[in-house]
Amino acid sequence: MSTSPFAEQIEQAMVTLREQQAKLAEATRELQAATATVTSKDRMVTAVVGSQGEVVSLTFHTTAYRTMAPAQLGAVLTDLLNEARADLGARVLEAMRSFDGVGEALRTSMTGGTELEDLLAPLQAMRPSHKRAEERRAGGRQEEFRG
Template sequence: MPSRYEQQIEDLLAQYRRQRDEAVETRRRINETTSTATAPRQALKVTVGAQGQVTALEFPTGAYRRMPPKELADLLLTTIQQARAEALKKVDEIVSEQLPAGLSLSSMLQGQVDVKSLLPEEPVMPETAYDAVVHTTQGETRG
């Protein structure tokens, strides 16, 4: 029968493995994220990946041929920005599932999160595990 400390270590390792598996799954979902925005009158469709990189440009109609260069350039920029904003929103939803309640990726990216409130000075762990760590780091061993 495992000791109390051994069981706590096993529990912590199991928790770590679950969190790691969740992180791998989250990364996979983020990597698969795309977003497509369509400009007015179907003049342009832009698809971007999770990091906002343009992966496809389509001109479903011939409307772009009748546009002055400046208008076409503005349409490209606006449509790309829309696709990127939607991709970021999707990634935010995916990541927010793994974050503590009330916390979002966008708030973190905008610098609106106090990191000290997320990561306290002392890690949260059962008192017995904390005692074991403190005694081990002070050179004491348990028998």
């Protein structure tokens, strides 16, 4: 018994979806365990922040902080913590970039250039947003301003 092209598409999409779910779960575990560590330029203090931006530790390597004005020490710590949070945020963004376009790829694999696309065309044409998009394309780039 032969399977239909549509059934094969569904199965392939499900395989892709399961793979992406596993990758997302792994990325989530890694990011939840992630920390960012930053040391001040003068090597006086090191800050470690966790995945939620929480302060995990502050380690003073010298006693220079004892002679600093409170406002100066506060500024050093604030800058250090903000830098560590920014580093961690950049890592989160980088990790999530690998998932860009996954939804569109799944959607295309399910509907692009197949008998399913032909089957769904009348339903898609009934969608109000689809009709407006068609009208915009047909009318060129000029749009009415209703200020």
